Amino acid sequence: xTSAPALPTDLRERILRASVExxxxxxxxxxxxxxxxxxxxxxxxxxxxxxxDRAAILGAIAEEGFRLLRExxxxxxxxxxxxxxxxxEHAGVAYVEFALEHPAHFRVMFRPELVDPAAVPAAxxxxxxxxxELKKLVAMCVDEGLDVGESxxxxxxxxxxxxxxxxxxxxxxxxxHVLPEESKARGQTVRAVMRVFRRQxxxxxxx
Amino acid sequence: xTSAPALPTDLRERILRASVExxxxxxxxxxxxxxxxxxxxxxxxxxxxxxxDRAAILGAIAEEGFRLLRExxxxxxxxxxxxxxxxxEHAGVAYVEFALEHPAHFRVMFRPELVDPAAVPAAxxxxxxxxxELKKLVAMCVDEGLDVGESxxxxxxxxxxxxxxxxxxxxxxxxxHVLPEESKARGQTVRAVMRVFRRQxxxxxxx
DNA sequence: CACTGTCACTTGACACTGTCACCTGACAGC
DNA sequence: GCTGTCAGGTGACAGTGTCAAGTGACAGTG
Numbered sequence: 001x002t003s004a005p006a007l008p009t010d011l012r013e014r015i016l017r018a019s020v021e022x023x024x025x026x027x028x029x030x031x032x033x034x035x036x037x038x039x040x041x042x043x044x045x046x047x048x049x050x051x052x053d054r055a056a057i058l059g060a061i062a063e064e065g066f067r068l069l070r071e072x073x074x075x076x077x078x079x080x081x082x083x084x085x086x087x088x089e090h091a092g093v094a095y096v097e098f099a100l101e102h103p104a105h106f107r108v109m110f111r112p113e114l115v116d117p118a119a120v121p122a123a124x125x126x127x128x129x130x131x132x133e134l135k136k137l138v139a140m141c142v143d144e145g146l147d148v149g150e151s152x153x154x155x156x157x158x159x160x161x162x163x164x165x166x167x168x169x170x171x172x173x174x175x176x177h178v179l180p181e182e183s184k185a186r187g188q189t190v191r192a193v194m195r196v197f198r199r200q201x202x203x204x205x206x207x
Numbered sequence: 208x209t210s211a212p213a214l215p216t217d218l219r220e221r222i223l224r225a226s227v228e229x230x231x232x233x234x235x236x237x238x239x240x241x242x243x244x245x246x247x248x249x250x251x252x253x254x255x256x257x258x259x260d261r262a263a264i265l266g267a268i269a270e271e272g273f274r275l276l277r278e279x280x281x282x283x284x285x286x287x288x289x290x291x292x293x294x295x296e297h298a299g300v301a302y303v304e305f306a307l308e309h310p311a312h313f314r315v316m317f318r319p320e321l322v323d324p325a326a327v328p329a330a331x332x333x334x335x336x337x338x339x340e341l342k343k344l345v346a347m348c349v350d351e352g353l354d355v356g357e358s359x360x361x362x363x364x365x366x367x368x369x370x371x372x373x374x375x376x377x378x379x380x381x382x383x384h385v386l387p388e389e390s391k392a393r394g395q396t397v398r399a400v401m402r403v404f405r406r407q408x409x410x411x412x413x414x
Numbered sequence: 415c416a417c418t419g420t421c422a423c424t425t426g427a428c429a430c431t432g433t434c435a436c437c438t439g440a441c442a443g444c
Numbered sequence: 445g446c447t448g449t450c451a452g453g454t455g456a457c458a459g460t461g462t463c464a465a466g467t468g469a470c471a472g473t474g
Contacts, residue, residue, distance in 0.1 A: 029320040043453050110379050113236040148406045154399035165372025192361035199355045200407030250424050
């Protein structure tokens with residue numbers, strides 16, 4: 001049900017891996033199907049026998065990304081923690097870490113000009129599943145007394161916004177220069193922001 | 208000092224406007240310099256007499272965007288409000304509204320593959336100026352007693368993350384489908400998220 | 415006046431891209 | 445032996461960003 005056949009053709013997988021590799025090395029602008037085919041050692045047209053077009057390849061990468069992200073959310077939910085707030089904090093850190101460890105996936109996941117979610121239902125479904133995990137974590141916080149007088153959807157949107165915004169700002173935004181890739185400051189900032197967020201949540205809960 | 212000459216060549220301005228228009232209509236993928244030139248009624252090479260290359264055009268758009276964003280921050284800071292927290296809340300709403308009203312500018316501002324900030328110092332400077340305004344607003348909150356045991360930088364990063372993340376999620380992310388362009392729900396969600404955020408800040412302040 | 419730069423812009427070419435239509439060869443079923 | 449299917453290849457097409465060279469208007473200077 002995950003859309004890929006049980007034994008994916010070798011070439012299909014090789015194309016996907018080459019695409020991710022190229023994406024990480026050259027960025028979205030440098031991703032060319034012909035270069036991908038070259039790296040996979042096949043003709044420029046071979047990928048079209050496994051993917052309808054360029055968007056389909058990127059869609060498959062996005063879907064893979066959403067699945068990986070969901071796994072991290074599940075791990076954060078199942079990991080022993082003192083409170084639901086701590087779990088949500090872990091999930092936030094996991095979200096940003098995912099973005100920083102898989103920048104190619106992450107960028108493709110949120111670029112509608114590359115992946116139109118309506119045209120790649122598998123990617124949309126995987127994204128909804130991931131968002132569903134986040135909502136479960138928020139629900140646990142509400143059950144533990146979180147109350148800011150807004151709907152669960154608004155709270156979930158806030159939580160997702162913090163994690164997503166921080167990921168974007170570090171990956172592609174102004175924080176990229178302040179926090180270089182190999183610096184300890186990067187991880188420290190991520191954890192600090194998520195601590196800020198957890199403490200705010202705790203402060204607004206009835207406990 | 209804003210980098211543009213006092214009387215910009217007419218064509219330069221026309222190219223910029225045509226680029227923004229095309230960007231809004233077709234998205235980043237549909238932006239071609241040749242189409243821009245066509246819309247401006249000039250040859251495909253004419254834009255190169257006003258901009259070094261494609262990146263320079265996008266850089267100019269990004270710079271313009273950061274200036275517009277900064278103006279909104281300034282307006283939020285100068286607007287009468289009950290507290291610094293309310294001001295920060297207004298700034299957050301203004302940030303998201305800017306993103307939704309100027310999607311072309313916003314997308315270009317945070318796409319390093321389109322605009323390399325290092326290569327377009329004017330854009331980087333404009334971005335730093337805008338971030339500076341945000342930091343002033345956060346400083347006002349700290350002066351009013353906000354204390355979550357983290358640095359001002361971490362607090363500012365959190366605030367920016369919420370606004371930036373929400374903008375991205377509505378513009379290009381999963382919230383785009385939940386909150387269509389012409390729906391009241393969109394504005395309501397933006398305000399709700401920012402209220403959540405303000406209340407959290409107030410709850411963690413000594414007052 | 416003629417000469418010389420300079421400036422805004424055009425023309426033409428180049429390599430590269432995604433995609434289309436068609437070809438090749440291997441293999442399965444009958 | 446024949447046919448259909450399917451992975452993959454070849455070649456062509458229009459569209460792209462960019463380089464190099466050309467054109468014409470205009471200002472300055474002799």
